[in-house]
Amino acid sequence: xxxxxxxxxxxxxxxxxxxxxxxxxxxxxxxxxxxxxxxxxxxxxxxxxxxxxxxxxxxxxxxxxxxxxxxxxxxxxxxxxxxxxxxxxxxxxxxxxxxxxxxxxxxxxxxxxxxxxxxxxxxxxxxxxxxxxxxxxxxxxxxxxxxxxxxxxxxxxxxxxxxxxxxxxxxxxxxxxxxxxxxxxxxxxxxxxxxxxxxxxxxxxxxxxxxxxxxxxxxxxxxxxxxxxxxxxxxxxxxxxxxxxxxxxxxxxxxxxxxxxxxxxxxxxxxxxxxxxxxxxxxxxxxxxxxxxxxxxxxxxxxxxxxxxxxxxxxxxxxxxxxxxxxxxxxxxxxxxxxxxxxxxxxxxxxxxxxxxxxxxxxxxxxxxxxxxxxxxxxxxxxxxxxxxxxxxxx
Ligand SMILES: *Cc1c(COP(=O)(O)O)cnc(C)c1O
Numbered sequence: 001x002x003x004x005x006x007x008x009x010x011x012x013x014x015x016x017x018x019x020x021x022x023x024x025x026x027x028x029x030x031x032x033x034x035x036x037x038x039x040x041x042x043x044x045x046x047x048x049x050x051x052x053x054x055x056x057x058x059x060x061x062x063x064x065x066x067x068x069x070x071x072x073x074x075x076x077x078x079x080x081x082x083x084x085x086x087x088x089x090x091x092x093x094x095x096x097x098x099x100x101x102x103x104x105x106x107x108x109x110x111x112x113x114x115x116x117x118x119x120x121x122x123x124x125x126x127x128x129x130x131x132x133x134x135x136x137x138x139x140x141x142x143x144x145x146x147x148x149x150x151x152x153x154x155x156x157x158x159x160x161x162x163x164x165x166x167x168x169x170x171x172x173x174x175x176x177x178x179x180x181x182x183x184x185x186x187x188x189x190x191x192x193x194x195x196x197x198x199x200x201x202x203x204x205x206x207x208x209x210x211x212x213x214x215x216x217x218x219x220x221x222x223x224x225x226x227x228x229x230x231x232x233x234x235x236x237x238x239x240x241x242x243x244x245x246x247x248x249x250x251x252x253x254x255x256x257x258x259x260x261x262x263x264x265x266x267x268x269x270x271x272x273x274x275x276x277x278x279x280x281x282x283x284x285x286x287x288x289x290x291x292x293x294x295x296x297x298x299x300x301x302x303x304x305x306x307x308x309x310x311x312x313x314x315x316x317x318x319x320x321x322x323x324x325x326x327x328x329x330x331x332x333x334x335x336x337x338x339x340x341x342x343x344x345x346x347x348x349x350x351x352x353x354x355x356x357x358x359x360x361x362x363x364x365x366x367x368x369x370x371x372x373x374x375x376x377x378x379x380x381x382x383x384x385x386x387x388x389x390x391x392x393x394x395x
Contacts, residue, residue: 001034004034005018005020005022008022019348020352021033021039021352026041026053026054027052027053027054028052028053028054028371028373028378029044029052029370029371029373029374029378029382030053031053031357037355038355039352039355039356040355040356040357040378040381040382040385041053041356041371042356042357042359042368042369042370042382043357043358043359043369043370044371045254046249046359047191047223047228047249047334047369048250048252048253048254049253049254050226050227050228050250050253050291050295050371050372051253051291051294051295051300051372051373052371052373052374053254053371055253055291055294055373057253057291057294058253058254058291060290061286061287061289061290061291062283062286062287064286065080065282065287066283068282069282070281070282070283071278071282071283072282073277074099074275074279078280078282079282080282080285080286080289081280081282083289084099084285084286084288084289085099087292087296088261088292089261091232091292092233092245093242094242094244094245094261094262094263095261095262095263095264095267096261096262096264097260097261098260098261098269098274098279099257099258099259099276099279099281099285100257100259100276100279100280101256101257101258101276101278101279101284102248102256102258103220103222103246103249103258104136104138104139104142104258105137105139105258105279106246106247106248106258106259106260107136107142107145107185107220107222107246107260108137108141108142109246109274110185110218110220110245110246110262111128111141111145111183111185112273112274113244113260113266113267113268113274114182114216114218114244114266115161115182116268116269116273117182117183117216117266117268118183120268121268122182122214123179124180125179125181125182125215126161126180126182127161127162127163127178127180127182128145128163128181128182128183128184128218129163129165129173129176129177129181129184129185130145130147130162130163130164130184130185130186131147131164131166131186131187132147132148132164132167132193133147133148133167133194133196134146134164134167134185134186134190134193134220135187135190135191135192135193136185136220140155140158141161143155143158144160144161144162145162145185147167148193163176167186167190167196167198168196168198168199168202169202170202170206173209174209177215181215182215182216183210183215183216183217183218183244184206184209184215184216184217184218185218185219185220186206186217186218186219186220187219187220187221187222187223187224187234188203188221188224188229188233188234188237189223189224189234189331191223191224191334191367192223194336194362194365195334195336195367197329197330197331198238200238202238203235203238203240204238204239206240207241210243216243216244216266217240217242217244218242218243218244218245218246219234219235219242219244219245220246221246221247222246222248222258223249223334224334225245225247225250225251226247226292226295227250227295227300227301227303228249228250228332228333228334228372229308229331229332229333229334230301230302230304230331230332231301231332232295232296232301237331241263243263243265243266244260244261244262244263245260245262246258246259246260246261247259247260247261250291250372251288251291251292252284252288252291253287253288255283255287255288256284257284257285257287257288258279295372300373301372303372303373304332304333305332307332307333307374307375307376307379308332308333308334310376310379311330311333311335311368311370311379312328312329312330314380315335315337316328318337318383318387318390319337322390322393324339324340324341324343324393324395325337325338325339325340325390326338326339326340330368332372333369333370333371333374334367334369335367335368335369336361336365336367336368337367337368338364338365339364339365340364340395341395342363342364343364343395344360344361344362344363344364344365344366345360346393347360347389347390347393348360348366350389350390350392350393351385353389353392354386354389355385356385356386356389370382
């Protein structure tokens with residue numbers, strides 16, 4: 001039998017701390033490795049597989065569109081692109097859409113749009129204020145936007161134009177705002193940075209400040225959007241509306257697609273200002289349209305809200321039994337478990353044994369972000385395996 005991991009070590013860049021599992025197949029909330037071992041998947045393609053693995057809606061959309069048209073260029077109109085854009089606009093507070101291929105590309109587009117706005121309407125203002133512990137992607141500019149030194153240090157010097165300030169602190173944003181500021185960019189809930197949930201009044205205060213100063217509010221909903229937090233969009237949790245919003249992860253249910261959306265007042269791009277070769281590709285747009293329509297028609301955000309509450313309640317029961325668990329927090333199906341010691345990696349390794357995939361969020365924390373369609377029974381099964389793993393941890 002081929003040792004795929006040996007081959008991978010030989011041929012792939014060694015820039016990822018890979019987990020020693022070769023996933024060969026997936027169905028619903030389960031995946032199987034190349035030895036046929038089954039796992040409950042609480043990682044869900046990194047908060048991507050909103051409907052689970054190989055959902056028939058996705059498989060059908062992909063196969064039908066593959067037989068019809070796969071790639072043109074967005075220089076032509078194509079039907080899947082327009083249908084997806086219409087559905088996104090009709091189900092959000094935004095008016096216009098640009099499709100791309102990933103999260104970072106959506107954020108780059110959003111920042112370019114904010115800079116165009118700054119040039120045209122704010123006397124050339126170009127700076128974007130972002131938060132510490134944020135995550136906005138891995139391009140050089142998004143590394144500068146991402147307020148985490150561990151991602152930035154290896155790549156200095158980084159592009160200018162970003163100011164990182166403390167999250168959940170409106171005064172920090174006020175202090176960083178100058179006449180060069182064109183936008184504030186935040187995640188409604190910080191995902192990669194620790195499942196950091198801001199106080200209720202924070203985003204309202206940021207919205208008010210942006211309005212007072214005439215600057216734009218960009219919300220990075222790449223992880224929180226499309227139902228992940230129990231509402232269709234993260235901004236609905238906080239009773240505000242962004243001027244620009246970025247999407248990716250759950251949008252395609254597994255196919256690589258990103259998007260940024262804007263209100264009409266800041267949709268200031270002119271022909272030639274931005275582009276992409278693959279973005280808006282009929283194959284990914286038709287699939288994302290099918291996924292997003294399923295999410296809307298079946299109240300998948302409501303499902304995620306109920307399942308998320310069930311998951312949180314049961315994790316709290318585990319917390320009462322394991323004294324090394326210090327905190328369980330989340331919204332919808334974006335959930336973190338914190339420990340009093342750096343045992344995240346040990347927990348992950350034990351979970352591989354017991355058959356559940358989790359994300360080691362920090363040295364002392366794990367994250368669960370399963371498919372939004374997960375049932376209580378499947379949650380029970382996954383948590384029983386997590387419980388079994390926790391029982392082996394020596395502290
Ligand atoms: C994953 C993520 C990104 C980056 O998306 P990529 O597709 O990996 O470029 C950006 N912002 C947030 C909030 C994310 O969770």
